[in-house]
Amino acid sequence: MHETIQGTRPGDRTIRLTRPGEQKLRRIGAGAFEATINVLRPTTRLGRWTANLRHVLIGRPIATADQAHERLSKFKALAVFSSDNLSSSAYATEEILLVLILAGTGSLNYSVPIAFAIACLAAIVVTSYVQLVRAYPGGGGAYAVTKENLGTSTSLVIGSTLFVDYILTVAVSTAAGVAAITSAAPELYSARIEIAVAFVALLTLGNLRGIRESGSLFAIPPYIFILSFGGMLGVGLVRLLLGDDLHAATQTRALEEGTQALTLFLLLRAFSSGAAALTGIEAIADGVPSFKAPEARNASVTLVWMACILGSFFIGTTILATQFDIIPAEDRTVVSQIASTVFGDGPLFYVVQVSTAMILVLAANTAFAGLPTLASVMARDRVMPTQFAFRGDRLAFSNGILVLGAASSAVLVLFEADTHKLIPLYAFGVFVAFTMSQAGMVVHWRRLRTPHWRAYLALNALGMLVTGVVAVIVGATKFVDGAWLSMSAMGVLYVVLWSITKHYEDSNDQLGVGLTDERSIAEHFYGVSSGRAHTVIVPVEQINRAVLRTVAYARTLSAQAVAVYVTDEREAGDAFRRQWEESVPDVPLTVVESPYRSLIEPLMAFIEGMDRTQPGQAVTVVLPEYVVKRVWHRALHNQLGVRLKKALRSRPNTIIVEVPYHLER
């Protein structure tokens, strides 16, 4: 047995297998194997059952080599990533009008220039993000650009604000969708939290199936929305140009005095409210690696398409609202007023309404595409736990998806799926991210000085200024209504991320010391050559088969292994020694009398003593471990092991080896 091992390189021995069809490892070179799909084949009934459940819920595992097939085409990507952004055309105009009307109906006409100004801002931000995507094709968006140009600490600010905003995106859009359902079917109102959480669970599951499949699953509603909403705006504008006299049917737009004066601040507030339309631009930059190659190019093209659609929808909606003399009402949205003005009460009206409701819910899906990829980028940078970089069975970043699903469900439960409570918490984070990412780009241009860098720099500086102002206004106006809560959450998250980063850096410092010097490995660390003895101690409590096997194992580690028995009665010690010398004559026994009945402390003293005789060497403590069939049986065994492990945990250079003994009953 022993001789066959000598001289061969163990890793190269052919792995013998029971049956050819069940081969688990395939030899692919010297010391190199490839695992087959067989390694995943469960061996127990429970294992098979859970594997089948996984296959039904999220599908069969996909090999890493097939990753390229799992990417998104521009067509699907537009559906996945634009949902959040385009859904804002459903409410951005209304948000502007709701602020302006405070200064009277006469001021509503200011909405058109404001909409154009926001479109300009969007153009600046999108241009800057196109540059950003090309400069950071690995994904991570604002986080990546900030990390490289403004340092890790600043990038953690971005990470925490974006995480909170993504979680809130899921919560807000789900709550809005559920609100649409419960206003149609009020009897479901009491179950709204359950319905909202069920929606999130559905999105989580869909995204665990992999980005391509979730893209297919959730692609149709965005395109129905684009077609019907675009159609509505087109028909409306054409009819206006043809001179049809269209007005909102339900209201007459009399000149009314407002409660506030039309100040610059009010105009700025209206601008900030409408600027919520910009949320969702970040998601594409975060999710670049989800695109088919060439990733950066495809992402930029999708980004530009999305911006054009959003811009035209937003401006179109605003023009039509002004031309139709629409004023915001409590019981009817601006979009539904436009739709009914253009289409009357026909089926097209309902198509616009239903597809608008669906895009509002699917805005959550964009967050599921953005956050997990961002988290994976951060995990690779070791500012998040490494688990977030792991791709699951379907190549999706499962841990990020699960955490997002759980966190947004928690938010929904906490705020009772109430949009009015949730909306004030939202949108601050993304403007902080915009501001910082443009600041990062400013540094980027100063650093690289590529052609036309001055123009780009100026553009980004302007973008930074404007988004910064919006961030301040959004934060200030929403602060008391709830933004303080999301800001606090961002603060806490920042501390968590910072601590993780710090710990990984510390670990790295400690683990990397003198790495290049280590060649003669066993000698360097333990001062002994390979396979030579070191201190091996076996604490024994009784003589049985498990103990004997443990002692046997200790002997294979070292011929100098020594057993130690602690007793509180001298007679018991003598009796044990007689029994021991009869059973195991080749392993010396030390008996330690413990007059105060303590067990761990005398053992520790003995181990310390042994250690002192051979300083620097490793001390190995070998213990039997009774592996039991039932959980409660554990309380009946291994007390010494549990306590000794705890006591030895802080001792340097001490290794505890538990030799398992399987009890079948």
Next chain:
Amino acid sequence: MHETIQGTRPGDRTIRLTRPGEQKLRRIGAGAFEATINVLRPTTRLGRWTANLRHVLIGRPIATADQAHERLSKFKALAVFSSDNLSSSAYATEEILLVLILAGTGSLNYSVPIAFAIACLAAIVVTSYVQLVRAYPGGGGAYAVTKENLGTSTSLVIGSTLFVDYILTVAVSTAAGVAAITSAAPELYSARIEIAVAFVALLTLGNLRGIRESGSLFAIPPYIFILSFGGMLGVGLVRLLLGDDLHAATQTRALEEGTQALTLFLLLRAFSSGAAALTGIEAIADGVPSFKAPEARNASVTLVWMACILGSFFIGTTILATQFDIIPAEDRTVVSQIASTVFGDGPLFYVVQVSTAMILVLAANTAFAGLPTLASVMARDRVMPTQFAFRGDRLAFSNGILVLGAASSAVLVLFEADTHKLIPLYAFGVFVAFTMSQAGMVVHWRRLRTPHWRAYLALNALGMLVTGVVAVIVGATKFVDGAWLSMSAMGVLYVVLWSITKHYEDSNDQLGVGLTDERSIAEHFYGVSSGRAHTVIVPVEQINRAVLRTVAYARTLSAQAVAVYVTDEREAGDAFRRQWEESVPDVPLTVVESPYRSLIEPLMAFIEGMDRTQPGQAVTVVLPEYVVKRVWHRALHNQLGVRLKKALRSRPNTIIVEVPYHLER
């Protein structure tokens, strides 16, 4: 370094110490050491703090050798063990009268013959227990005699009934004591549960200080009770004999018709109610090892003394109650009526009242002396977890004391410290124990046939019969009022004890197989000679100092140690191999490609493959373990170790070794 070990017997090397005053182990012979008190000296600030707290609360540790000094003298033992028993003289007569009065005041005179009958029963039971104590001086009472004569299964019935009864004794007597306090100070009524639990905590702490000290702490009230109660009865009887015409002051004893006929069943019920006076006899038999040597003799003498005091108190109380024409009343106990008849309203009356209240509470202390010793006897027999056999710092069976304190506190909270809810649960178990212990003694006599065995056998058979009838009556009459609950608890406890016994027996069977054949220990178990190589595998995830030290350790175990790296990308595997061969040229690396990104399954397949090439040998898997300073840092490391340990847990002959690497930040 290595040479100094060769040839010497490691256990015999002198243990070198840093400073002479801090010697922890003293060499007392070849391979034999004695731990000094220094091993208990805490090294950390927290350790010193908790040690000081322990010293204040329960006192400094006592050496096992001083065990003899910690035993109880007969004087203290009578106080500790008689509290429960003597406290029944406070209520047993009343219990009889409360049943008899159902048949009218005329039938109250039957209480005297019933009291004599109970005294006879007590005499039989005590005689039998004196024999029992001599036959089983190791303690355990009814349990021990049943186990030897009627088998383990039957003895577990006794164990479970006695445990439940002891717990209920503590709960009932504490609740009764608190009821006495709250009837004096009604404003404390709402805090009665807290007060009761505080009493139990006090008793627990007192008993953790060791039996001798708890004996001293709680010895005075029982003797005050004996003196005052005995004095009251003596004065009363003398005055009756002298012809004083004494009658209960508050009531006239008119002949009243009862609601029930005076049937034999009613008389039996009265007898059973009064028989509650016998509880507490068992405790002495359980606690024999707590007596000073000669244990059995001292315990028997104490038992006889206790029985004589109880008998005279009980008969005396019953005679006086009858002679004084006392009828049980709702607002005044029979004892207080006797006391006020004998002493009037003077200070002696209050001494009787207060000492009676105190003995009622201290009945709980008897259970603290009984249950832990019984549990320790059962743990030594391996029908209870071995932890119960362990003597704490003060030689008390700490675990039994703590469990009794916790369980009775739970019962008090559950039943809101309400005696009316608790009393029906109680007293059934002890009569089952009496019956079974006498049955056990019957078998004992038949087996041993010592002189006069036929007479003893007849006595025990009679005792068995009578206590059996009482058990049935107590069980039947109290069943619906709550005894079903305690019986269910006994049933559950029986199943638990039986399962523990079964598991320890199973373990023993599995661990003891072929024990006498094992001599050539390493060869027998692993087919290799001492200190020779076996399969050692080191799964690695990266190259850092911790990993390198782990590999170095693996090399000290075996020159054939092999490292294995799992990757989901071939390029990453090649890059790692290059890095590895540069850092650790003397340890071969196997790279396993895992196309489905699974980590554990390919490792398991590799380990299985290695195992198949060397069947029967141990497989050692060596992993680095990052020991962190903060609990939450754990989530950032060791994921592979945690998952691999879980996966390898069920593999036979596979040993996982974690080499700790201490991260300081």
